[in-house]
Amino acid sequence: MKILLVLFLCTLLPTLGAFLECETCFATSSNCTGGRELCEDGENTCAIGITEKSQGGKIEFTVEKGCHSSENCTSRWILVTFGQGEFIRKGANCCMEENCSAAFSHLPPVNTTANGKRCPACYSLSKPCPPAVVNCTGSENYCLDLTTYTLHTEKRIYLKGCTTESTCAGLQNGMWNIVDTDDKKVDCRPASQSSASSGSLLFSIFGFLLFIVLL
Template identity: 35%
Template sequence: MQALLSSCLLFAFIARGTALQCEICMGLGHNCTGRLETCPADHNFCGTTLFESKHAEISVHGIIKNCIPSNVCANGSSDINLGEKGRSRTHVFCCQGDACNAATAARFMPSEARPNGLQCPACYASLDDSCSDADMVDCVGSEFQCIDLAGYVHLDDESSQRIAMKGCATESVCSASVGGAATFSGVSSAITKLECTPASSTASVSLGPPGLLLSAVVGFLLVKL
């Protein structure tokens, strides 16, 4: 019995020793620091997610470090382009190894701003569930989708605000789910509507599992507040 107990304790120690640990934090800017936490079994990467949102001369940068599953790493980045009404992009950097996301601050690569020949209707509205197609925006880079998105923002002072937007987006934006929610720096957001159509046609609607859209939405809304 004692030998069996010793074996169980040894296996438990080995299992605990091989579990991945990542730095966990979030904040505005390009870096944050936090405590190390043991990741769930299905989260086998440490991640650093950066987002930036711009509107006119105002810009917001944010960072989240946490444990993430491999499918989030596969999504890569999410971009939303509303033309003159604003732009938001999010990118996740993945690494393997204890605290590998704590070493240095990640940085965005230069934005790919060359038009790809596609266009989408673009608009933004607050205090509403929809917005009118005020103008057309030129899609750039890998923005091959037109999005029609609505949701709400809830502030830590318990006030809420509805938002709606249309514009160009990358494929990974369309992998978010209606009903998904996220919180950052006292601001939470949730998606109530998300429709994607190829920028070259109006033939299909695409919905899927959670992706990086919520970080992009929260960042974009921080600019608008």
């Protein structure tokens, strides 16, 4: 009988240990602390997410901790540049509950080196905005056109700009979100070469032809 009882407890303990608790909080600074909450079915890991938005010389920074599904865990960042020095980037890191306070404590630097490509650029929380043009930087080689709608705020978000191919793929397949939204439309296309570069090339060709005529 004792052997049967021990075997029963051994099979029961993994089930009891499967109930995961994670620290849950939301803050507009890196100091995000809160109480622990029991995770729901399908949420098998703790996570900490960071969102940073730079617009009009103002930087908004938020940190969120809570339960998450490990299926969506990734070390990659969502990055969209929609103006000169204006961008949105977001990332999440899955972690065990005892390590979440230390994990993901800093942001990787933003690569501001222009790569010779350009995209239409726009960011609006109310109505479609006339797109400007932004120079893509770093590994941004795709143009993003994103429209979202949220029921709880009854607002649409219009976002156009440069981004990476992986960010486009993650947004299109629903794995990643820039904002929590009820409806969204995501279009991506390869970014075009900078018109400035094209202009320089045409100028060089014209100068070469002129040189030949003068000869």
